[in-house]
Every structure is written in C-alpha cells, then in structure tokens.
Amino acid sequence: xxxSTSPSTGATTRSDVITVIDLFAGVGGLSxxxxxxxxxxxxxxxxxxxxxxxxxxxxxxxxxxxxGPIQDWLRDEEVPQADLVIGGPPCQGFSALGKQRADDVRxxxxxxxxxxxxxxxxxxxxxxxxxxxxxxxQFPLFKGMTEPGGELEDYAIDHRILNAAEYxxxxxxxxxxxxxxxxxxxxxxxxxKTHADPEEWMDVESAIGGLPDxxxxxxxxxxxxxxxKKNPGPFLAKELHVRRRYSELSLARFDKIPEGGSRKHLxxxxxxxxxxxxxxxxxxVMGRLxxxxxxxxxxxxxxxxxxxxxxxPTRNRAISAWEGARLQGFPDGYKFVGPMTEIVKQxxxxxxxxxxxxIGRHLEPFFx
Numbered sequence: 001x002x003x004s005t006s007p008s009t010g011a012t013t014r015s016d017v018i019t020v021i022d023l024f025a026g027v028g029g030l031s032x033x034x035x036x037x038x039x040x041x042x043x044x045x046x047x048x049x050x051x052x053x054x055x056x057x058x059x060x061x062x063x064x065x066x067x068g069p070i071q072d073w074l075r076d077e078e079v080p081q082a083d084l085v086i087g088g089p090p091c092q093g094f095s096a097l098g099k100q101r102a103d104d105v106r107x108x109x110x111x112x113x114x115x116x117x118x119x120x121x122x123x124x125x126x127x128x129x130x131x132x133x134x135x136x137x138q139f140p141l142f143k144g145m146t147e148p149g150g151e152l153e154d155y156a157i158d159h160r161i162l163n164a165a166e167y168x169x170x171x172x173x174x175x176x177x178x179x180x181x182x183x184x185x186x187x188x189x190x191x192x193k194t195h196a197d198p199e200e201w202m203d204v205e206s207a208i209g210g211l212p213d214x215x216x217x218x219x220x221x222x223x224x225x226x227x228x229k230k231n232p233g234p235f236l237a238k239e240l241h242v243r244r245r246y247s248e249l250s251l252a253r254f255d256k257i258p259e260g261g262s263r264k265h266l267x268x269x270x271x272x273x274x275x276x277x278x279x280x281x282x283x284x285v286m287g288r289l290x291x292x293x294x295x296x297x298x299x300x301x302x303x304x305x306x307x308x309x310x311x312x313p314t315r316n317r318a319i320s321a322w323e324g325a326r327l328q329g330f331p332d333g334y335k336f337v338g339p340m341t342e343i344v345k346q347x348x349x350x351x352x353x354x355x356x357x358x359i360g361r362h363l364e365p366f367f368x
Contacts, residue, residue, distance in 0.1 A: 023087030033356015052338030329353030
C-alpha cells in the first residue's frame, strides 16, 4: 500500500486513492457507506437526476455532481476513468410493490450503467437492485454483455441477494448485489456476514430507542436554491424529527394497535370497509414495529402508516424522518434538502449504509 511521510509533520498520508463514479446516486447513501469503509474511496463524479437529492449529495460529499438524466451526462460530458463504478438503477419497474411492467422505461436504465462501465474501464463495479431484477428479462441481457463479443466482454460478474440486517443494519432489506470485475483482476466474491445469526441482528430499539418526542415543526426560514427554485433546507437528519397531523379516527386506531400488531388487532368499529372484507391481506398495513426486532424495509413513504409496518413501537404516530434515517444508518448530522415528502423518498431510496460499508470494506484490499 503506497504511502508518504510529510517532512513538516511526520504524518503518514495515503497516495493510494480509489477513484469512484456513483450513478443514480440519490442523496449519497451508497457513497456514505463506502466512505465509512475507507477514506481511500474518492468520488470523482456522481450523477443524480432529482435536483433536491443532488443538492443533498453535494452538501455531504466532496464530489462533482451532475444533476440531470444520465443519458444527458453521457451525451454532454466525457466519462472519466475510475477504479470503481457503483450505483443502483431505478428499480420501480422490477419491484414487487410496483406494476412490474415489462415496458417500463426505467427497466432499461441498467444499460446506461453498463455504458458508463464500458467507458470508464473500472477495475470493479457494484450494481444494486431489488431481487426481482434477477428474474426479469433484463438480467440475462445484462449478463450477456459480459460474454465474448458483448459490450462488457472484458468483465465477469457474480451476484448474490444480501440482507442488510446480516451486515449490521437495524432493518430487514434484501437487495441483489451484482459485483463485476475486469478479467485481469482477481474475482472478489462477497463480504462475509457480520450478523449471520438472527439473534445477532440489530433491533429497532438500538437505533431509535431513547429519542425525545417529536417536535412541532421543522426549523423555519431555512432555504436552499435548487435549479433556481427555493427549497426547504438544508436540515440535519436529527432536525427531521417532527410530528404529522392525524385525524381523530387515525389516532383512535393507533391507540388500539399493540407493539408488533397491525390493523388485524382493531375492533370492528375502527376498521374501514375494505379491511372488513379482506382479512387475509398484508399484516403490515397499519402495523407497529417491534422494539426487539429489526424494522421492515424502509421504503419511500415510510412516514405513512397505511403503507406498511411503520408505526412507532409504542407511540401513536408513524416513525419520523429522523427515525427512518437512523434505521437506514444515516448519521444525525447528515444534510437533506427539500420538502418532507421528498426527503422521505431520499431516505427510503438509499442503500442502507451498513450494507454499503460492508461491501466497501470487502473490496478495498482488491485495489492494492
């Protein structure tokens, strides 16, 4: 490992930087995980289409950020050479929660990811997506690119479904991780599980237990110019701990749901007609989290109880954006820009930071 010693201070400084391109970067969760793994990782370029997420990325990471469609970036700029390409193409077209339309244009964005790999010539790349990607018609096409004559014939890939809870996240979140290596590099494999036994999994209490009750509102008169428009923020993650307004009916329902319970625990007079007619649906709707278990997957509307098991374990409210950020592994000082609905999306779309850290730590020695 290359290093040099400063003659003035005697301190040792690294010269073995690992250069990174982060695609579909969001607010920077995957980059944050890699930075937590090693300060050798240096992002040369991040590409993110959503302006508020891109603004948040800039505030948290010392990197050049292109805000716009990745197709425009490929047209307008030269792709720099890099040691590593990371990113998760949008997964809504594959997700089990979506309509899984074969003609969803988002299904094709992995092709732009592959084009960046072709141009940047990294030693390794990491692609993250929902497990349904493996069963889609797109995955064999992607894999076919690595065969002789394909656009990525100089690369080999391997894939595995990883559960973030098995790498120290207080959240059950399964994602397919595709790791590619240039054929002149060693095959890296995948990180060993740090929390293989479910008895070792981090629980909700370890992440959000002991936090104060929610505040009435976000800090006022804090704004950021984003693409010529005034947007709320930046806010620290810990400032996102604010209450939502609920109807009396919602509060009455919350009050009847025990820890770990759901809509199925409600008395008949508090159930909506749809719940009375369909008793075999998801048990997570209007569900409470367990203190002593990991959370369910934090998605893009985790502050809405009707979207899943997102009620606080004991308080009559959904988890706050700060609590969701903690369950994703974001530090309390991480900065976010935008209205609360957008910030919640940014948090829910991120790769859990402990999972990114585990992958980054595993790959680092292969760059020596």
